[in-house]
Amino acid sequence: MGKTFAEKVLGRAAGHEVSAGEIVIVRPDFCVSHENGAAVVKTFRKFGVPSVFDPSRIVLVMDHTVPAATAGNANSQKTVRDFTHEQGITHYYDLNSCGGVCHQIMVQEGYALPGCIVLGTDSHTCTSGAAGAFAVGIGRSEMASVWAVGDIWLRVPETIKIVLKGSFRPGVSAKDLILRIVGDLRADGADYKSVEFHGDAADRLCLAERMTLCNMGIEMGAKNAVFKPSEEVLVHARARAKKEDWEVLWADEDAVYCREFVYQLEDIVPGLACPHTVDNYATVREHIGMPVDQVFIGACTNGRLEDLRLAAQVLRGRHVAVRTIIVPASCEIYRKALDDGILAELMDAGCVISHPGCGPCAGVMGGILADGEVCVSTANRNFKGRMGNRESFIYLASPLTAACTALNGALSDPTEWAKEARI
Amino acid sequence: MSKALVYGDSINTDLVIAGKYTKTLNFQDLADHCMEDLDPRFREKVRPGDVLVAGCNFGCGSSREQAPLALKYSGISAILAKSFARIFYRNAINVGIPALICDTSSIRESDEIRIDMDRGIVTVNGEREIKCQALSPIMQSILHSGGLVEFLKEKGDFTL
Numbered sequence: 001m002g003k004t005f006a007e008k009v010l011g012r013a014a015g016h017e018v019s020a021g022e023i024v025i026v027r028p029d030f031c032v033s034h035e036n037g038a039a040v041v042k043t044f045r046k047f048g049v050p051s052v053f054d055p056s057r058i059v060l061v062m063d064h065t066v067p068a069a070t071a072g073n074a075n076s077q078k079t080v081r082d083f084t085h086e087q088g089i090t091h092y093y094d095l096n097s098c099g100g101v102c103h104q105i106m107v108q109e110g111y112a113l114p115g116c117i118v119l120g121t122d123s124h125t126c127t128s129g130a131a132g133a134f135a136v137g138i139g140r141s142e143m144a145s146v147w148a149v150g151d152i153w154l155r156v157p158e159t160i161k162i163v164l165k166g167s168f169r170p171g172v173s174a175k176d177l178i179l180r181i182v183g184d185l186r187a188d189g190a191d192y193k194s195v196e197f198h199g200d201a202a203d204r205l206c207l208a209e210r211m212t213l214c215n216m217g218i219e220m221g222a223k224n225a226v227f228k229p230s231e232e233v234l235v236h237a238r239a240r241a242k243k244e245d246w247e248v249l250w251a252d253e254d255a256v257y258c259r260e261f262v263y264q265l266e267d268i269v270p271g272l273a274c275p276h277t278v279d280n281y282a283t284v285r286e287h288i289g290m291p292v293d294q295v296f297i298g299a300c301t302n303g304r305l306e307d308l309r310l311a312a313q314v315l316r317g318r319h320v321a322v323r324t325i326i327v328p329a330s331c332e333i334y335r336k337a338l339d340d341g342i343l344a345e346l347m348d349a350g351c352v353i354s355h356p357g358c359g360p361c362a363g364v365m366g367g368i369l370a371d372g373e374v375c376v377s378t379a380n381r382n383f384k385g386r387m388g389n390r391e392s393f394i395y396l397a398s399p400l401t402a403a404c405t406a407l408n409g410a411l412s413d414p415t416e417w418a419k420e421a422r423i
Numbered sequence: 424m425s426k427a428l429v430y431g432d433s434i435n436t437d438l439v440i441a442g443k444y445t446k447t448l449n450f451q452d453l454a455d456h457c458m459e460d461l462d463p464r465f466r467e468k469v470r471p472g473d474v475l476v477a478g479c480n481f482g483c484g485s486s487r488e489q490a491p492l493a494l495k496y497s498g499i500s501a502i503l504a505k506s507f508a509r510i511f512y513r514n515a516i517n518v519g520i521p522a523l524i525c526d527t528s529s530i531r532e533s534d535e536i537r538i539d540m541d542r543g544i545v546t547v548n549g550e551r552e553i554k555c556q557a558l559s560p561i562m563q564s565i566l567h568s569g570g571l572v573e574f575l576k577e578k579g580d581f582t583l
Contacts, residue, residue, distance in 0.1 A: 023561060025581045035446070039488070042448060046572050065446065072446050123486040123510055139488040139514035141571045153561055153581050187433050188480035192509045221483060221508055277433060362442045383437040383484060385460040390441075 002252025004159040005226055006194040009134040009249055013117055020158045020256075025151050029116035029133075029243065030091075032059040034102045036121050036140055038076035041083045043144035052087050053150030059111055060084060061093040061102035064358045065365055068095075091242070100330025100356045103127035103300040106135075107211060108330055110240030114229045115249035119146060124300050124380065126217040129226035130210035131233055132248060134194075136224050157223045158258040159194040159251075160185075164201035166265040171418030173310070174209035175302060175378065175398035177263065178216045179271040183281025184261070191221030193258065196251055198228075201265050207233055208306040215301045216380050219278040270414055273396035276384040284401055284413050293373040295320070295406040296387075297399050298327025298354075299361040302378035305333050305342075307399040312342045314403035314417055315349035321409030324351040325367050327359035351406070363388030376405045425472045425500060427534040427547075429527075434461065434477055435484035436511060440493040442485070453489050454496035471498035474536040476527050478504065482511020491515040491522075501538055503527050503545060503555075516562045519570035524556040540566075 003011065004020070011018040013026035033040050037060050044052070052058060060080055068074035077095075084092040091111070093099040103124050106112045112128030118135040119125065121143045128135035136154070138146075146152050162181065168174075182189075195217050197210075205213070210227045217225025228250045229237070237246070270284035297303070297311050308328060326346055328334040334356050337343045343353050360367025361379035368388035369375055375387060375394050382394035397405070400414035438461040440453055447453065458465035475494060481504035482490060491514050494502065501521040505528070515522035521540065530536070530547055537546040543555040558566065564583055568574035575581075 023559065036487075039448060043572060047576060070446070076446065076448075121486060123484065125486075137486045137510050139486055139510060139517055141488060141517040142513060145571050145575050149575060149580060151581060155559070187483050188506060188508065191480065191506065218484075221480065223509060277435075279433075364442050364446065381435075381437070381484060383435045385441050386437050388441075388443055390460040 001256060002254035004194065004255040004257070005196055005249060005251045006134060006157050006159055006224065008251070009115060009117060010154060010156050012249065018156050020156050022156045023153055024156060025153050026117060027150055028057065028119045028146060028152065029113070030057055030059055030111045030118050031143060031146055032061065032102050032106055032111070032118065032120040032125065033143055034061050034122060035064045035073065035076045035080065037083070038079040039140045040121060040143045040147065041079055043141050044147050047144070047148035049148050052147045055087050055089045058089050058147065059091040059106065060089060061105050062095055062099060063101045064362060066095045066099070066355070066357050069365060097331045100332065101300045101303065101358060103215065104303070104329040107131050107207070108332060110237060110242045113237050113241055113243065113246040115247050119143065119152060123218045124215055126222060126225050127211050127215040127300055129214040129217065129224050130207060131237060132226060132229035134224055134226065137218060157192055157194040159196055159255070160190055161257040161260045162195060162197050163199040163260065163262045164197060164265060165199050165262065166201055168265045168268060169415065170423045171400055171415035172268050172270060173398045173400060174205065174212040176271045177265065177268050178213045179273050179281060179396060180268055181263065182216060182219045182273070182279050185220045187220060187277060187279045189220045190217065193222055195222045195225040197226070202227055203230060206306065207236060208304040211304065212301055219380060270398060270401050273382050275382055275393045275395065278380070278382060278396065284397070284411060287411050288413055290411040291374065292322055292376050292405055292410060294369060294375040295322060295324045295402050296360050296367060296375060296377040296379065297324070297402050298329065298359050299379035300329055301380040302399050303327055303329030303333065305336050307378065308333070308337045308342050308346070310399045311403040312345040314400060315351065315407060316345045318349055318407055320350040320406040322406060324406040325354055325360060326351050327354045328356045331356050360387055376402050376411065378402050425474050425536045426470070427474055427476045427530050427532060427536050428468060429476045429530060429532045430461065432478035433480045433483055436482055436487050436490035437484055439482070439490040440487065445487055445489045450492050450496045453493035457493040457497045469497050469499065472500045473498060474538070475499045475502045476530045477502070478527065479506045481507050483508035486510045488514045488518065491518050491520050495520045503530070516565050517571035519566065521566060525553045
């Protein structure tokens, strides 16, 4: 009987063949934390061990509240910074021009590698599955224990197979697809499960699109979400790998799945997650013309160069009708968007470019809405109060939908724009 | 006496503790804002030992461990739900708060709740019994030690 991706990765790490349902004890290849690393440090001290299991496997990225907004933020960051010096942790991304959102950094900088196990103290750690890694979100005590003893217990998950076929219609993108999938499977449809993306369309999706899809795996409860590495992913991994011993692992043809779904990409239309849950799916057409107060394009879901370029295509030579905040997912993306003239086009169109980081998505660093206001956001969560005010309303959408909406000040259909622009 | 505080399906961790309140290492600060966006009266209602009762997918969303901590420091002694989101489930056990899966549909607000952890039985108003799904042996051991840190300090590794 064939094995799924999760069974192969966890079996290799455990040193014996494993099947869904088993508990295994494994050593992760990389462990990532952001500012909550400060809390991990505090818990780590309770173990009374002098040093972490392996400083070269720990990655720390300051992304949620940079530059620090409060003395508390600054103190947390200092705790993490001091700890990296004390423990000799060199994979550290402070507030400087190398930083960004931790999930972007993990893929961009070559920590998320095919067949590797990545643990992170953030639910969107699953983003690293875009690079073929088995990437799982965990809590802070759990991470402290991994730092102390080097191992974690994991249940080998059952796997859901999602087959993608065909090609997107003009104006439709990966974000529209994942909003539809989350709407279909619902917020707990993949709880405790691994999600594998298969099919001819999956093979063709670029790394940025794969990251958008894997990023939102957690929004249906998934333990991890993953693609088989493409040539683009392998070229990137070879160029940037932060460790030498990695190999591509993928599911066998005859692997056993608990559920299977097939999506024909031609059937996907611009979509939304309506307030206040990510699985509250609607098409853009259903809410077309809805007045909007703010647009946010960015986050670990859609803050990549490809996303910013699409927004600039829409906004080039025109002017936004509402407050539009752009947050590149990393400084490298920021710099490339600057060099390519994308940021200039967005600024000329009236957008505000903010510094890379989690930005308005988590409601802790600006971009907070007033009572009753509506935001169209390319982030991954629209929970009540998520952006800092429980009296506001968040609609999740693709970068193209967000950009077209910014232009009109009302929810707009990017397929109309694509027709006019002949894309 | 432990009474039930009853909520619905898919209560996410942003609702348990909003992101803007998570940037503290003082757990009592978390308790002061626990459940605030969902139920602003939660702080007045909760008494030490009370049991939080929910529907499906409790604790979905962010991996923030402050969510079970906020509940714990509010006085919540256990969480009963039809199902839990996996990161919350692990976090709850890791900070030593029982998260038990059972059919909660018949439990009403302010019902008296007694939990027999050894038998995995919830008794409602002294009369009705609800069977809980058994925790995995490793989770039972972690809970028995009072949390993950205590478990590993005691045992050294995960060998049971």
